[in-house]
Amino acid sequence: MSIELNQISFCYASHTSYGEYALREVELFIGDGEFVGIMGHTGCGKTTLAQIVAGLLPPFAGTVKIDGYDINKKGYDRKLLRKKVGFVFQYPEHQLFETTVEREVAFGLKYGGLSWNERMERVKDALECMGFAFERVRKESPMSFSGGEKRRIAIAGVLVSDPDILILDEPTAGLDAKSRSSLHKIIAKLNQRGATVLWISHDADSLCKYADRIIVLEKGKIVMDGPPREVFADQTKTEQYQIGTSQARVISEMLQKRGFKFERKPITYQELLDDLCNYFKKGG
Ligand SMILES: Nc1ncnc2c1ncn2[C@@H]1O[C@H](COP(=O)(O)OP(=O)(O)O)[C@@H](O)[C@H]1O
Ligand SMILES: [Mg+2]
Structure with missing residues (x-):
């Protein structure tokens, strides 16, 4: 599913005189099935951009089109958007709140009109995709798991809706090497199955391995956009924008x-x- 941003600007605290632009006139087209890495140092606007694409923030100016439809236009079906776009927050484990793993992962399917059994089929698939044995974990409390496991449970709760677009905001920050690598493989697999992926990360190694394209932000503007090989060939810029290599x-x-x-x-x-x-x- 494609993503199109036209002249997107965003400003937090726009009603005050000190409001600074977090995004400035961003133009971006991401094709169906692309795997895009988003880089740039802290505060450059990565999270804001991701939230605007997911429809979690309304842009100050400009339009966001998902699959060709303006998501901020009156009458656009927000429920549909939630089904199409999965968003994994930076610390998704902070949002766990249900009493059992199966209820937690099934939450996103609550209003989808599926029966309990149908929902459990999807929950089983999502949990297995994240490396869990469904029967063993389904009745456990999400709180009883380790940090990396909690995050995988939270991500299963996003995957359960089978989103066409998957946005991940630094999903591996603070995870151990093993959890990180298994998460990378899962994301790559989902992309191969057809999902468009937007992955915010500081991890140049992983983006070089998996991404088709890297976008670098600086002060709310896109300053680099190209295949990893081209982006990392420009040492002057990679140093200037502090994205490492x-x-x-x-x-x-x-x-x-x-x-x-x-x-x-x-x-x-x-x-x-x-x-x-x-x-x-x-x-x-
Ligand atoms: N809730 C907020 N209120 C006010 N300013 C914010 C808020 N969130 C982010 N900002 C500011 O917007 C800019 C972009 O932030 P963000 O999109 O979070 O960047 P990144 O994810 O690249 O670190 C930064 O200058 C940040 O301080
Ligand atoms: Mg951020």
């Missing part, structure tokens, strides 16, 4: 300084490995 790219730069010649600029470990093997095969 992937470890594979750092290592390939070091090797290049020592005389290795790469045909492309590797940005993932897999590419680096392939290029090194090629280099040695050719006899250096």
